Amino acid sequence: MKEIVVSGSRPTGNLHLGNYLGAVKQFVLMQEKHESYFFVADYHSLTTHPNPKDLHENVKTVLVEYLACGLDPNKTTLYLQSDIPEITELYLFFNMHAYLGELERVPTFKEKAKSQPDNMNAGLLTYPTLMAADILVHKGTHVPVGKDQEQHLEMCRNFARRFNHVYQQEVFPEPIPFNMGNELVKVPSLNGTGKMSKSDDENSCIFLKDSAEAIRKKVMRAVTDTGPTTPNETKPEAVENLFDLMKHVSTQDTVSSFEESYNNMTIRYGDMKKQLAEDMVNYLAPIREKIDAIANDNTYLRHVAEEGKEKARISARRTLDEVRNVIGFRNF
Numbered sequence: 001m002k003e004i005v006v007s008g009s010r011p012t013g014n015l016h017l018g019n020y021l022g023a024v025k026q027f028v029l030m031q032e033k034h035e036s037y038f039f040v041a042d043y044h045s046l047t048t049h050p051n052p053k054d055l056h057e058n059v060k061t062v063l064v065e066y067l068a069c070g071l072d073p074n075k076t077t078l079y080l081q082s083d084i085p086e087i088t089e090l091y092l093f094f095n096m097h098a099y100l101g102e103l104e105r106v107p108t109f110k111e112k113a114k115s116q117p118d119n120m121n122a123g124l125l126t127y128p129t130l131m132a133a134d135i136l137v138h139k140g141t142h143v144p145v146g147k148d149q150e151q152h153l154e155m156c157r158n159f160a161r162r163f164n165h166v167y168q169q170e171v172f173p174e175p176i177p178f179n180m181g182n183e184l185v186k187v188p189s190l191n192g193t194g195k196m197s198k199s200d201d202e203n204s205c206i207f208l209k210d211s212a213e214a215i216r217k218k219v220m221r222a223v224t225d226t227g228p229t230t231p232n233e234t235k236p237e238a239v240e241n242l243f244d245l246m247k248h249v250s251t252q253d254t255v256s257s258f259e260e261s262y263n264n265m266t267i268r269y270g271d272m273k274k275q276l277a278e279d280m281v282n283y284l285a286p287i288r289e290k291i292d293a294i295a296n297d298n299t300y301l302r303h304v305a306e307e308g309k310e311k312a313r314i315s316a317r318r319t320l321d322e323v324r325n326v327i328g329f330r331n332f
């Protein structure tokens with residue numbers, strides 16, 4: 001079967017290092033060799049009821065930042081989810097075969113029920129069917145995402161399998177979450193625990209557009225502990241997290257040298273953070289420069305979105321024509 005790569009990200013503000021290392025960087029590598037689709041998941045962001053001005057600004061921001069990360073409109077199809085009516089059409093079809101019990105059991109839904117009990121809307125419940133429609137509208141087979149999306153991909157495979165079973169035809173593939181490095185990535189927060197996320201406190205999250213100064217300040221304030229007291233000690237989560245971040249942005253030699261000093265108890269976390277901050281600044285500098293270069297080029301951005309919409313709709317329409325026919329919506 002042909003490999004088709006699909007991924008997306010919600011426009012809820014600036015992209016952070018977790019978004020980049022977990023998904024976008026991987027996608028950029030894959031766009032070179034595969035048919036691929038990347039979209040701004042603007043419908044998904046409606047679950048939190050953004051005001052129209054913020055929504056518009058955020059869509060533009062992430063489009064700029066994707067381009068700055070290396071998504072290339074000449075190699076991939078880059079578009080806005082809301083420009084593709086076929087996605088909502090497929091969402092409707094999947095909702096007819098998605099059951100309340102399974103949707104209520106999704107861990108992200110259960111978390112929202114706790115964190116925002118007064119906004120448990122139907123869009124949150126059916127988030128997994130919309131996500132399945134995003135992917136399957138292009139018959140996606142590989143989905144570069146971070147570890148936090150694993151469960152949603154499991155649901156997507158269920159919906160694909162169920163549709164094929166109900167209509168007794170192999171319409172959809174069963175897409176897998178994908179990382180060429182094999183392991184799905186979870187980029188840790190700087191606050192010592194959990195994953196990096198924009199809903200965390202600002203200082204624990206490195207945004208791609210952060211200035212060198214801001215990055216240094218955040219990294220220097222990262223949580224550690226008092227240091228190892230026996231040789232080769234198991235690292236506490238906060239320290240392990242700093243090493244994890246270092247593995248992404250520093251050279252192997254740098255990581256090994258700090259591993260060694262941790263194991264022989266001579267490590268100074270201040271030195272480690274200084275090195276990590278400088279490596280992170282250098283790692284993100286080219287992206288930041290590109291963000292600044294295109295942020296106000298509305299003509300270019302409009303052109304990218306228009307072209308992406310045209311290309312994405314061709315593939316989406318092809319799938320929906322087939323799906324409608326399989327379901328029984330046929331001409332007289």
Ligand code: TYM
Nearest residue numbers: 007008009010018019022023041145146185186187195196
């Ligand atoms: P979103 O917008 O929360 O995040 C976008 C991508 O960034 C990854 N990510 C991380 N990866 C590693 N470590 C982290 N700390 C980290 N934080 C975020 C996410 O795994 C994701 O790949 N539901 C999706 C958006 C979406 C989508 C899709 C993705 C909608 N439809 C179809 C793929 C295919 C989401 O909320 O991602």
